[in-house]
Amino acid sequence: MRTSWADSVTNAEGPEAAGSATSGTTTNSRPTRSSYVPPHLRNRPPSSDPAPAPPQTDSTRAVTYSGPPGGNRWGGGPPSSTGGGHTGFGGGRGGGGGWNNRTGGWDRGRDREVNPFANDNDAITADPAFEQENTGINFDAYENIQVDATGDNVPPPVNSFAEIDLGEALNENIRRCKYVKPTPVQRHTIPISLAGRDLMACAQTGSGKTAAFCFPIISGIMNGPVAQRPRGARTVYPLALILSPTRELSVQIHEEARKFAYQTGVRVVVAYGGAPINQQLRELERGVDILVATPGRLVDLLERARVSLQMIRYLALDEADRMLDMGFEPQIRKIVEQMDMPQRGLRQTMLFSATFPREIQRLASDFLSNYIFLTVGRVGSSTDLIVQRVEFVLESDKRSHLMDLLHAQRANGAHGKVVSFFVINGLHPLI
Numbered sequence: 001m002r003t004s005w006a007d008s009v010t011n012a013e014g015p016e017a018a019g020s021a022t023s024g025t026t027t028n029s030r031p032t033r034s035s036y037v038p039p040h041l042r043n044r045p046p047s048s049d050p051a052p053a054p055p056q057t058d059s060t061r062a063v064t065y066s067g068p069p070g071g072n073r074w075g076g077g078p079p080s081s082t083g084g085g086h087t088g089f090g091g092g093r094g095g096g097g098g099w100n101n102r103t104g105g106w107d108r109g110r111d112r113e114v115n116p117f118a119n120d121n122d123a124i125t126a127d128p129a130f131e132q133e134n135t136g137i138n139f140d141a142y143e144n145i146q147v148d149a150t151g152d153n154v155p156p157p158v159n160s161f162a163e164i165d166l167g168e169a170l171n172e173n174i175r176r177c178k179y180v181k182p183t184p185v186q187r188h189t190i191p192i193s194l195a196g197r198d199l200m201a202c203a204q205t206g207s208g209k210t211a212a213f214c215f216p217i218i219s220g221i222m223n224g225p226v227a228q229r230p231r232g233a234r235t236v237y238p239l240a241l242i243l244s245p246t247r248e249l250s251v252q253i254h255e256e257a258r259k260f261a262y263q264t265g266v267r268v269v270v271a272y273g274g275a276p277i278n279q280q281l282r283e284l285e286r287g288v289d290i291l292v293a294t295p296g297r298l299v300d301l302l303e304r305a306r307v308s309l310q311m312i313r314y315l316a317l318d319e320a321d322r323m324l325d326m327g328f329e330p331q332i333r334k335i336v337e338q339m340d341m342p343q344r345g346l347r348q349t350m351l352f353s354a355t356f357p358r359e360i361q362r363l364a365s366d367f368l369s370n371y372i373f374l375t376v377g378r379v380g381s382s383t384d385l386i387v388q389r390v391e392f393v394l395e396s397d398k399r400s401h402l403m404d405l406l407h408a409q410r411a412n413g414a415h416g417k418v419v420s421f422f423v424i425n426g427l428h429p430l431i
């Protein structure tokens with residue numbers, strides 16, 4: 001069983017917008033259509049909703065790609081903390097997959113964003129174990145973890161979220177998530193990604209990878225150029241793709257990413273196999289900026305021409321070694337190399353894996369361009385913060401045994417989130 005403990009950090013140092021970590025060269029160019037609604041104006045509560053087609057001002061200017069070096073390759077510098085200078089994607093105004101149109105995006109009149117933090121608040125008040133702050137990460141133990149970064153011109157790590165200006169909306173969501181300081185993988189990954197660099201990162205599960213790749217993606221989408229998405233019947237054109245091996249992990253990433261993207265106007269959609277496709281198609285038709293997907297289901301969507309990858313700017317592969325173990329290499333190669341995704345170098349790619357066997361090394365050299373190699377902790381190990389124990393119990397005793405373990409843990413003073421996977425005679429998970 002894997003367990004982890006709530007983080008013990010208590011001194012909140014509220015993250016605030018401060019100095020910029022990137023300095024992308026930007027060129028102003030105004031979007032040509034008046035229906036564009038910048039991400040920071042989408043999704044406002046009804047009382048403060050502006051007119052659907054705000055006039056273009058300098059604060060809603062588009063930023064065109066000027067390429068690395070010197071910041072994110074999509075050219076967007078970080079937004080100012082006041083919200084001024086926000087740019088964003090209003091793409092898809094004609095075809096599916098965009099905002100503010102009949103089939104795609106959030107029609108701000110009828111489709112308001114559900115607050116992804118609503119249940120968190122219930123959980124916090126209902127369960128004293130969650131009173132401290134998020135999360136399953138024990139920062140004290142993480143403080144001294146060895147991190148190595150190799151490659152050309154590696155951007156220096158940051159020690160706090162305040163050192164990176166991710167923009168007011170994202171900072172607010174970091175506060176809502178109760179993240180006080182970045183984990184080691186976040187400290188290194190976020191500046192590397194904001195600088196527009198490709199990344200191969202070896203980091204264990206539970207190290208905070210999700211935020212590490214989501215923050216730069218969301219920030220990049222908010223600050224990058226306006227996406228001129230093609231008009232296409234029912235095809236949607238996401239700007240970022242996050243591939244993950246399983247339905248469970250995809251759902252988990254989607255839930256986290258929705259929190260990080262809350263009220264930024266960046267829309268996150270998930271698609272995974274083993275579930276009916278129709279609901280997922282409907283979600284896609286309402287607009288998608290970031291698509292979280294399992295490889296098999298994504299190939300299906302691509303073959304049906306319901307998703308096009310031609311506008312992809314960010315590609316993240318999470319738990320790449322596990323995807324290969326599960327036999328997904330052909331699908332992954334098809335998605336990345338044989339469909340319409342921009343070539344490496346024209347997109348930004350982040351590859352995460354707990355281990356670094358030869359197959360992953362091959363993927364890295366095929367998918368990444370002039371990348372930075374990051375190792376967090378001992379490659380291939382599980383994190384020292386996770387206790388692994390195998391217990392053999394009778395099928396009929398599963399539930400009571402689990403309850404005993406949980407009570408014993410609580411009696412020992414260990415409060416925190418516990419995820420238990422019970423598997424007996426095949427796949428019969430209890431939780």
Ligand SMILES: Nc1ncnc2c1ncn2[C@@H]1O[C@H](COP(=O)(O)OP(=O)(O)OP(=O)(O)O)[C@@H](O)[C@H]1O
Nearest residue numbers: 134135136179180181182183205206207208209210
């Ligand atoms: N900086 C942070 N401060 C506090 N909590 C954090 C921070 N970053 C992540 N967390 C929390 O730590 C937990 C583990 O993070 P996360 O799921 O991102 O790890 P992961 O490495 O992606 O794991 P997995 O491989 O299972 O996806 C989550 O509950 C997440 O909300």
